[in-house]
Amino acid sequence: MHMTTITALDEIIAAVRTHASPARIAIAPCAEEFVIRSALTAHAEGIAEPIFIGNLEKSLAVARQNGLNIEDFEFHEENDDTEAVATAVTFFREGKADLIMKGLVSTSVVLKAILNKQTGVPPKGIISHVSVFEASSKKKLILLTDAGVNIKPNLQRKADILRNAIDVAHKLGITRPKAAILAATEKVNYPAMPATLDADILAKMGAENAFGNAEVAGPLALDLAISETAANCKGINNPVAGDADILLTPEIESGNILYKALTTIAGKTMASVVIGSEVPIVVSSRGDSDSSKFHSIALACYLSRL
Numbered sequence: 001m002h003m004t005t006i007t008a009l010d011e012i013i014a015a016v017r018t019h020a021s022p023a024r025i026a027i028a029p030c031a032e033e034f035v036i037r038s039a040l041t042a043h044a045e046g047i048a049e050p051i052f053i054g055n056l057e058k059s060l061a062v063a064r065q066n067g068l069n070i071e072d073f074e075f076h077e078e079n080d081d082t083e084a085v086a087t088a089v090t091f092f093r094e095g096k097a098d099l100i101m102k103g104l105v106s107t108s109v110v111l112k113a114i115l116n117k118q119t120g121v122p123p124k125g126i127i128s129h130v131s132v133f134e135a136s137s138k139k140k141l142i143l144l145t146d147a148g149v150n151i152k153p154n155l156q157r158k159a160d161i162l163r164n165a166i167d168v169a170h171k172l173g174i175t176r177p178k179a180a181i182l183a184a185t186e187k188v189n190y191p192a193m194p195a196t197l198d199a200d201i202l203a204k205m206g207a208e209n210a211f212g213n214a215e216v217a218g219p220l221a222l223d224l225a226i227s228e229t230a231a232n233c234k235g236i237n238n239p240v241a242g243d244a245d246i247l248l249t250p251e252i253e254s255g256n257i258l259y260k261a262l263t264t265i266a267g268k269t270m271a272s273v274v275i276g277s278e279v280p281i282v283v284s285s286r287g288d289s290d291s292s293k294f295h296s297i298a299l300a301c302y303l304s305r306l
Contacts, residue, residue, distance in 0.1 A: 005173035007139045009132070009271055009295045012172075016047045016301045023047070023301045025282070026088035026097035029054035029081045032104040033066045038293035039101070040068055045294075047301050051076070051097055053084045081105045085113045089120055092279050099300050101282035107148055107274075114277055126150075126160040127276035129283065130168050131259055132299060133268045135226070142226070143169055143177075143246045144262075147255035148283060149274060155198050158248065159210070162202065164275050165246045166214045171306050179206070180225035180244035181218025182254070186236060188219065195219065195250035202248075214246075215239045222247070222258070263288060271295035273303060280304050 006012055016023075027039055030052040036059070039050035052059060052075045063070045078084040085105060091097035102110045111127065114120045129148035132141050145165045150157055162179060169177035181199035190197040199218030206216025217240035223230040228242030236242075249255035262268040269291045274281040280300040284293045 005175075007141060008134055009141070009269060009298070012132075012271065012295070012302050013045065013047060013298045016298050016305075017045075019047075019301070019305055022049045023098040023304060024049050024051060024096065025099040025101050025297060025300075026051045026053060026091045027101040027103055028078070028084035028088040029103045029105055030070075030084075031055055031058040031062050033062055033068075034288065034290040034293050035101070035103045036063055036068055036070060037066065037290040038297060040070070041290065041294045042297045042301075043073075048099070048297050050074075051088075051091065053078050053087050054081075054103065055079050082109055082113075085110055086119065089113045089116075092121060093119075098279075098304055099282065099297075100279055101297065101300075102284075107283050110281060110283060111149065111274070114274075114279075114281065121277045121279050123277040125164070125276055126157065127274055128161045128164045129255075129272065129274050130165050131270045131272040132168075132172070133262060133270050136266075138243075140245070141172060141174075142244065144255065144259060144270075145246065145248055146252065147249070147259035148252070148272070148285075151252045153251065155201060158198055158202060159205065162216070162246070162248055163211060165248065166211055168275060168303065169245055170213070171303060174245050176213050176215060177245040178215045178240040178243055179211070179217070179246035179248060180220045180240050181216065181248050182222055182225060183219035183250060184221060186220055186224055186234065198250070217241065218248075220244075259285070260287075263292065269295055271299040273300045275303065 042048035131144045183195045188196045196219040203218045225244040231241035282296045284296045
């Protein structure tokens with residue numbers, strides 16, 4: 001395992017460049033500017049070789065409109081979006097692709113193809129969405145989960161989502177990640193706010209070593225998780241408060257809102273993957289910048305080789 005702690009998104013790219021050969025990434029459906037641009041950037045940077053799947057005429061038109069050239073790359077004609085995604089999964093199963101990237105299609109279509117018991121890539125545990133971004137006040141990466149897959153996870157599912165995120169943190173060289181289980185308050189308020197009770201239980205599980213080499217605290221409001229000033233002001237004294245490496249949200253709404261706030265209001269670049277199956281899946285949001293999509297490809301490449 002790569003044990004140098006990675007503290008910036010560009011360090012992920014540098015680590016991927018040390019791989020012997022670029023990862024082959026099947027992109028479906030591919031007729032979208034940022035998807036094409038990020039794939040071509042990944043090729044130019046020497047980290048991935050794109051395999052485009054989709055409507056050729058539409059894809060060529062999108063590329064030309066934006067001054068991009070995809071004519072020299074492998075292309076597989078598939079006009080139906082669902083079939084395009086299925087083709088990408090088949091390529092992975094047959095060893096023709098190392099990674100899968102979601103194009104302009106609903107995440108649910110990609111997940112359905114992955115989870116198909118006959119033709120998909122069955123998960124090793126549960127699948128979950130992990131995003132990685134650079135902290136504003138410290139030189140470190142912060143992981144956010146789950147903003148894209150698990151809609152309303154129960155306590156057991158939250159524990160599994162947390163385990164997936166801790167695994168990613170370990171692979172990024174964070175030897176003892178600090179995980180904050182987010183809520184609207186640091187006090188347990190049940191039954192009015194069930195997320196606070198789940199957070200309290202997860203923290204107790206962490207104290208009993210249920211998550212291995214990690215510190216787990218909760219419930220914590222977002223400011224208490226990432227701001228030392230806020231944590232000190234409230235008198236919150238635990239290793240996670242003010243220095244969280246992992247932010248676990250109560251459900252997909254709060255996760256998605258936080259993710260989109262980070263990208264649109266704070267202007268953060270997010271590297272996002274779906275993990276838990278044999279193949280890391282690049283599933284950045286449709287509104288994400290080409291920078292976020294490119295860094296998502298880099299993160300998937302990095303995780304696929306560990």
